[in-house]
Amino acid sequence: MSAFSRFDRIIGGVLLAVLIGLVGLGIATSSGAKTTSSAPAASRGTSHAGETTSTAPAPTTTAPPTTTTTTTTKSATAAPPPIGGQVTAVGDSVIIDIQPNLEADIPGVSVDGLVSRQFESGIAVVQADRAAGTLGSVLVIELGTNGTVTSDNVDAMMQAAAGVKRVVFVNVDVPRSWEASDNAVLAAGVARYPGVAVLADWYSLSSPHPEWFMADQVHLNPTGASAMATLIAQNV
Numbered sequence: 402m403s404a405f406s407r408f409d410r411i412i413g414g415v416l417l418a419v420l421i422g423l424v425g426l427g428i429a430t431s432s433g434a435k436t437t438s439s440a441p442a443a444s445r446g447t448s449h450a451g452e453t454t455s456t457a458p459a460p461t462t463t464a465p466p467t468t469t470t471t472t473t474t475k476s477a478t479a480a481p482p483p484i485g486g487q488v489t490a491v492g493d494s495v496i497i498d499i500q501p502n503l504e505a506d507i508p509g510v511s512v513d514g515l516v517s518r519q520f521e522s523g524i525a526v527v528q529a530d531r532a533a534g535t536l537g538s539v540l541v542i543e544l545g546t547n548g549t550v551t552s553d554n555v556d557a558m559m560q561a562a563a564g565v566k567r568v569v570f571v572n573v574d575v576p577r578s579w580e581a582s583d584n585a586v587l588a589a590g591v592a593r594y595p596g597v598a599v600l601a602d603w604y605s606l607s608s609p610h611p612e613w614f615m616a617d618q619v620h621l622n623p624t625g626a627s628a629m630a631t632l633i634a635q636n637v
Contacts, residue, residue, distance in 0.1 A: 480635040481599050484539050484566045487511070488637050491526050492543030492571075493518040495629070498621045502630035507637060511537065520544040520554045527561040536565065539637045541601075543571040545583040546619060555590030559598065568594070569636045571601045571629070574608055576618050601636045603629055 488510040490496055490503060497514035504510055513526055523544045530536040540562050544550070555570075562568050570591055572584045584604055591598040606628065607613055613625030621629060 481567070483637065486539060486566070487537035488539045488541065489513070489527075489530060489535070489537035490541035490543065490633070491523050491530075492541070493546050495546055495619070495621065496543045499626040499630045499633075502626050503633060506630045506634035510541075511535070517547050518544065519548050520550045520558075524554070524557050524561050527558065531561060531564070536562070538565060539567045539569065540565045541569045541571065541633055541637065543633075545573045545579075545587065546575050549579045550583045550586050552586055552590060555586060555593075559590075559594055566597070567637065568598045569601050569633060570598060571633060572604045574604045580604075599636050601632050603632060606632055 488507050490510055490512045492512075492514050494514065494516040496503070496512060497516070500512045500514065503512060513530075515522070523542060527536065527540065527542075542558060559568065570587050572587045573580055588600060591600045607625065610625070610628070611618065613621060613628060615622055
């Protein structure tokens with residue numbers, strides 16, 4: 402065999418080995434590509450047993466807080482419907498203080514006031530007016546400033562006022578020891594005669610307003626007189 406032929410075989414063997422190596426590399430690359438997944442199943446929305454699928458939380462809508470509006474209404478006793486007709490007012494020196502205002506607010510009112518008058522004396526006045534036929538269909542009693550009022554006094558006044566459609570009792574605001582007891586008696590007395598007796602609560606109205614009173618804290622200045630007259634007019 403010639404040297405040239407041996408050389409050809411050597412070259413051919415090397416080329417064959419290179420070719421085999423290249424073919425093997427290509428097969429390995431192709432196999433690796435086939436075993437690589439482009440994306441996990443979960444990312445495509447497919448859930449499998451044993452797998453945890455991460456799901457983006459749904460957007461949360463927070464409702465605005467509910468605002469509750471509370472309307473506070475000042476507690477007050479509703480004024481009764483008006484009766485109409487003649488009004489008679491019997492009282493002490495306080496009713497004398499408010500007489501001009503009362504006559505302006507209640508046209509035709511008959512006012513009978515007397516300094517230092519006690520409740521018992523007022524009963525006699527009402528009895529006399531009734532006997533004379535001059536007692537109005539509405540009677541206003543402003544008494545208790547000068548002393549104690551008892552339950553019997555209230556009952557006697559209601560008996561004296563028999564036939565009157567409405568009796569308005571004005572309670573008291575005076576710096577005296579009998580203030581609280583008089584007001585309690587008057588309130589209880591009104592409750593015993595529903596539909597006829599009503600309470601004009603001067604104490605609750607005037608207590609926050611010491612400026613309505615004169616220096617003795619009993620008698621009324623023009624502002625206080627106007628306030629009491631208005632209160633009475635709302636209840637007749």
